Amino acid sequence: MNPLASVRQFNQSIWLDYIRRNILVNGELQRLLTEDGLRGVTSNPAIFEKAIGGSADYDASIQALALQGLSAEQIYEQLAVQDVQHACDLLRPLYDAADSGGDGYVSLEVSPTLIHDTEGTVQEGLRFWQQVNRPNVMIKVPATVEGLPAIRQLIAAGVNVNVTLIFGLERYKAVAEAYLQGLEDRAAAGLPFSRIDSVASFFLSRIDVLLDPQLEQLAQQGGEKGALAQSLVGEVALASAKQAYQFYKSIFSGPRWQALQQQGAAVQRLLWASTGNKNPQYDNLKYVEHLIGPETVNTIPVETLDLYRLSGQPQSRLEEGTEQAAQVLARLSELGIDLNQVSQQLEDEGAQKFNEPFAKLLTVLEQKRQQALQAPVVPAELHLGQYQAAVDTKVAELNAQNFTAGFWNKQADLWVEDATAQQSVRSFMGWLRVAETMVGAVPEIEQFVHEVKAAGFRHVVVMGMGGSSMTPIVFKQAFAGQVHGLPLSVLDTTNPGSVREIEEAVPLAETLFVVASKSGTTAEPLAFGDYFYNRLREIKGERAGENFVAITDPGSKFVTQATQEGYLRIFLNFAEVGGRFSALSYFGLVPAALYGLPIGDILARAVRMMRACGAYGPVSHNPGLELGAALGVLAQHGRDKLTLVVPDSLSDLGLWLEQLIAESTGKEGKGVLPLAGEPLTSISSYGSDRVFVYVGYQDQADAVNEQHLAALEAAGHPVVRILMEDARDLGSEFFRWEVATAVASAVLRINPFDQPNVQAAKTATDQLMKVVVEKGALPQTSEPVVRAQDAAYYSNVPGRNAEEVLRSFFGQTKPGDFLCIQAYLMETPALNEELQQVRALVQEQLHIATASGYGPRFLHSTGQYHKGGPDTGLYLQLTTDHAQDLPLPGRPYTFGTFQNAQAAGDLQALQDYNRRTLRIHFNGNPTQGVADLLAQLRTVLAK
Numbered sequence: 001m002n003p004l005a006s007v008r009q010f011n012q013s014i015w016l017d018y019i020r021r022n023i024l025v026n027g028e029l030q031r032l033l034t035e036d037g038l039r040g041v042t043s044n045p046a047i048f049e050k051a052i053g054g055s056a057d058y059d060a061s062i063q064a065l066a067l068q069g070l071s072a073e074q075i076y077e078q079l080a081v082q083d084v085q086h087a088c089d090l091l092r093p094l095y096d097a098a099d100s101g102g103d104g105y106v107s108l109e110v111s112p113t114l115i116h117d118t119e120g121t122v123q124e125g126l127r128f129w130q131q132v133n134r135p136n137v138m139i140k141v142p143a144t145v146e147g148l149p150a151i152r153q154l155i156a157a158g159v160n161v162n163v164t165l166i167f168g169l170e171r172y173k174a175v176a177e178a179y180l181q182g183l184e185d186r187a188a189a190g191l192p193f194s195r196i197d198s199v200a201s202f203f204l205s206r207i208d209v210l211l212d213p214q215l216e217q218l219a220q221q222g223g224e225k226g227a228l229a230q231s232l233v234g235e236v237a238l239a240s241a242k243q244a245y246q247f248y249k250s251i252f253s254g255p256r257w258q259a260l261q262q263q264g265a266a267v268q269r270l271l272w273a274s275t276g277n278k279n280p281q282y283d284n285l286k287y288v289e290h291l292i293g294p295e296t297v298n299t300i301p302v303e304t305l306d307l308y309r310l311s312g313q314p315q316s317r318l319e320e321g322t323e324q325a326a327q328v329l330a331r332l333s334e335l336g337i338d339l340n341q342v343s344q345q346l347e348d349e350g351a352q353k354f355n356e357p358f359a360k361l362l363t364v365l366e367q368k369r370q371q372a373l374q375a376p377v378v379p380a381e382l383h384l385g386q387y388q389a390a391v392d393t394k395v396a397e398l399n400a401q402n403f404t405a406g407f408w409n410k411q412a413d414l415w416v417e418d419a420t421a422q423q424s425v426r427s428f429m430g431w432l433r434v435a436e437t438m439v440g441a442v443p444e445i446e447q448f449v450h451e452v453k454a455a456g457f458r459h460v461v462v463m464g465m466g467g468s469s470m471t472p473i474v475f476k477q478a479f480a481g482q483v484h485g486l487p488l489s490v491l492d493t494t495n496p497g498s499v500r501e502i503e504e505a506v507p508l509a510e511t512l513f514v515v516a517s518k519s520g521t522t523a524e525p526l527a528f529g530d531y532f533y534n535r536l537r538e539i540k541g542e543r544a545g546e547n548f549v550a551i552t553d554p555g556s557k558f559v560t561q562a563t564q565e566g567y568l569r570i571f572l573n574f575a576e577v578g579g580r581f582s583a584l585s586y587f588g589l590v591p592a593a594l595y596g597l598p599i600g601d602i603l604a605r606a607v608r609m610m611r612a613c614g615a616y617g618p619v620s621h622n623p624g625l626e627l628g629a630a631l632g633v634l635a636q637h638g639r640d641k642l643t644l645v646v647p648d649s650l651s652d653l654g655l656w657l658e659q660l661i662a663e664s665t666g667k668e669g670k671g672v673l674p675l676a677g678e679p680l681t682s683i684s685s686y687g688s689d690r691v692f693v694y695v696g697y698q699d700q701a702d703a704v705n706e707q708h709l710a711a712l713e714a715a716g717h718p719v720v721r722i723l724m725e726d727a728r729d730l731g732s733e734f735f736r737w738e739v740a741t742a743v744a745s746a747v748l749r750i751n752p753f754d755q756p757n758v759q760a761a762k763t764a765t766d767q768l769m770k771v772v773v774e775k776g777a778l779p780q781t782s783e784p785v786v787r788a789q790d791a792a793y794y795s796n797v798p799g800r801n802a803e804e805v806l807r808s809f810f811g812q813t814k815p816g817d818f819l820c821i822q823a824y825l826m827e828t829p830a831l832n833e834e835l836q837q838v839r840a841l842v843q844e845q846l847h848i849a850t851a852s853g854y855g856p857r858f859l860h861s862t863g864q865y866h867k868g869g870p871d872t873g874l875y876l877q878l879t880t881d882h883a884q885d886l887p888l889p890g891r892p893y894t895f896g897t898f899q900n901a902q903a904a905g906d907l908q909a910l911q912d913y914n915r916r917t918l919r920i921h922f923n924g925n926p927t928q929g930v931a932d933l934l935a936q937l938r939t940v941l942a943k
């Protein structure tokens with residue numbers, strides 16, 4: 001048996017004298033608990049100095065906390081408290097176990113600067129107790145003269161205390177006395193004793209380190225005294241411990257103790273501390289092997305722990321040589337050594353030994369804090385030409401009304417007048433500070449990632465719609481090749497071909513499926529979840545749930561389902577964070593971390609932007625406000641087509657911006673229409689409804705796009721450029737654009753946080769699905785205007801053949817319109833290519849903007865704008881029959897029918913809003929269908 005685990009049979013508990021974030025996160029502490037039978041953890045200022053000051057583990061958190069305005073000391077406290085909380089959570093099952101035996105604790109020491117300050121110690125002890133907020137934390141209090149009354153008071157207040165820095169027997173007795181008095185005070189106040197635990201940490205190696213040289217010097221003088229001194233070298237620490245244990249037995253046995261014990265009090269166990277050997281001549285296990293005995297604890301540094309695991313030989317030895325031990329201590333005085341003086345010196349040095357690293361740690365933190373504060377956010381360069389003056393006026397107006405302060409105070413009248421709408425605005429502004437909350441959740445997420453990898457998962461599939469899956473799509477592309485996490489796929493379409501493609505590409509049994517739905521009621525993710533859960537049941541039976549993770553709001557129906565199905569983990573997001581504003585919450589960060597992204601750094605960048613936008617006090621320039629004001633004012637001047645130009649590696653950022661901006665602003669007949677992925681066409685093909693935004697990288701030349709933008713700018717179009725340092729700046733950009741979107745909405749006087757017109761398509765789809773459930777198939781659609789050989793054309797425009805229908809449809813185009821291609825087809829590179837050519841042709845020939853989206857993805861993105869925004873769209877819907885369909889388990893329909901119902905439902909909704917629509921249903925291969933359409937359009941649109 002592992003010697004470490006065997007120690008328990010002698011009723012001693014082994015604790016770990018070490019803490020560092022990586023061992024909490026990477027499973028190391030958990031392994032020590034499970035395999036080595038470890039039963040507690042202790043920390044001290046020197047340990048934290050090594051962990052925080054001596055590693056880069058905490059740098060991202062330090063940056064984020066510094067940017068939030070915390071001082072070096074506050075940063076230390078926050079980090080230490082977080083680690084202790086995390087460790088407490090890992091030890092909690094042990095603490096809660098019936099046979100916990102007073103174990104399962106994690107110790108956090110009060111500041112070493114308080115070593116002679118009773119009141120300060122009590123206050124800080126109580127503060128830490130509340131901050132850590134875990135029943136299994138112990139507050140470490142030094143056993144100085146001033147510490148004794150603090151121990152008593154904290155015990156009386158019900159705080160678990162680890163008394164530290166005990167070097168001598170007299171002081172040990174005073175410590176036990178303070179503990180008893182604390183308990184008695186508590187009893188007198190009529191308060192219970194249950195689960196108040198305390199340990200008395202007797203420091204060992206430091207005693208020998210101080211005394212051995214003195215003894216050796218005396219030994220060199222020879223004679224009888226010399227011989228005595230020689231015999232005592234290396235003996236004093238162990239003798240002190242053995243003697244202390246005898247005192248312990250007598251203190252915790254008499255009638256006084258029994259009275260307390262009867263009321264439920266627990267003994268204050270002796271804990272052997274400072275048990276890492278510091279003298280190369282001694283056995284490294286010296287302060288472990290000799291001190292094994294009942295009702296004691298030994299807190300052991302990692303190196304000693306590793307050695308003990310290899311060669312420990314546990315036996316109960318604490319009461320061996322008790323007589324001799326007493327002799328050793330008694331005879332010291334014959335050598336003129338006063339043990340009380342020695343203890344005092346050790347105590348003074350002990351204070352020093354913790355003060356120095358603590359001061360060093362604060363210095364390091366201060367440097368890192370300053371660095372964080374000096375790092376600027378990436379600027380957005382706004383070249384607004386003739387609109388500059390109007391935008392400046394709006395910015396001045398917003399500043400004059402103190403917009404930034406009102407914004408951070410969730411002042412809803414900045415957007416809407418109606419009281420109910422204001423309430424809704426306020427209740428969806430949790431995104432403002434969600435990045436701060438998530439900084440604290442990083443270790444938890446990273447630990448989860450380690451567990452997932454350790455369990456053998458090799459792939460991750462995120463399944464969700466709109467805001468719930470868009471961020472992972474962006475991350476996947478932007479960080480491709482730069483990270484080494486688990487490969488990631490995102491499923492956000494009901495297209496049976498795409499579902500099958502993912503199914504065939506992943507190792508099902510070793511794939512983690514993340515079902516992401518804020519509401520927990522969105523039809524698509526629930527269908528994806530059910531489909532893959534069923535597949536996993538076929539492979540793993542009852543254990544299928546082990547491959548599933550949910551991200552959803554607290555209390556959603558999906559929580560119940562995921563619980564019943566035995567999901568591996570349920571991440572509860574925040575009700576007050578809306579879907580498209582959830583990039584920096586669990587929705588964006590859990591998949592990101594699984595993919596291997598440095599989520600701490602990404603969050604730190606987000607906090608940097610929060611700070612720049614006035615989250616922590618007034619700012620002279622608010623980049624989010626300035627961008628948002630520009631977008632709002634430009635839209636009011638008819639420049640409402642926000643055309644996104646990005647390098648290939650950021651093309652999916654366009655999709656994210658589309659869903660954020662379109663779903664937030666496209667309502668009440670107003671809005672900003674973001675256009676992602678438009679092909680570049682001749683400068684004259686762009687109308688005066690455009691504003692161009694480039695998001696790229698500082699150190700990556702993008703000549704083609706840049707030349708194009710320069711020409712557009714020269715032609716009088718407003719152009720915005722944002723050049724990120726690296727992909728981690730996406731954290732900043734998500735936040736900048738969220739603020740800008742909210743500000744643009746304020747300029748347009750709309751509520752950015754609802755999506756009133758998305759429901760129209762959902763309701764129409766639901767009705768169609770009811771028919772499917774009842775009748776087994778979708779209802780017949782009305783007759784097409786034209787039925788050609790390979791395609792049918794449905795529209796309310798006239799035409800005797802395909803060409804005429806296309807001519808009538810495109811003949812409706814006015815300046816300021818846009819073509820919106822809605823492809824309910826399987827996304828493939830070849831199809832993308834054909835669609836891009838259609839867009840380019842339309843842009844060139846009709847001088848209108850073009851958008852293209854796959855259904856149902858765009859329904860949760862630009863779909864809101866299509867129905868709620870201005871009536872400027874020509875909607876070209878492309879559908880097909882699904883040659884290779886997929887059944888949906890437990891439902892009387894297939895993915896293909898579901899997707900077609902979504903197309904039909906949205907078409908219905910568009911027509912209900914009197915939008916101009918043309919549906920082309922391809923009978924054959926859709927890519928060929930689009931190629932044929934392109935050929936026809938070349939004729940139809942030719943000037």
Ligand SMILES: O=P(O)(O)OC[C@H]1O[C@](O)(CO)[C@@H](O)[C@@H]1O
Nearest residue numbers: 466467468517518519522579860
């Ligand atoms: O996360 P949920 O609730 O499944 O919603 C998915 C998406 O659907 C919408 O609610 C509506 O399109 C989006 O706002 C959201 O991001």
Ligand SMILES: O=C[C@H](O)[C@H](O)COP(=O)(O)O
Nearest residue numbers: 017042044201273274275276
């Ligand atoms: O609680 C544990 C003590 O802080 C620790 O054991 C001190 O050990 P050291 O003497 O090696 O610093």
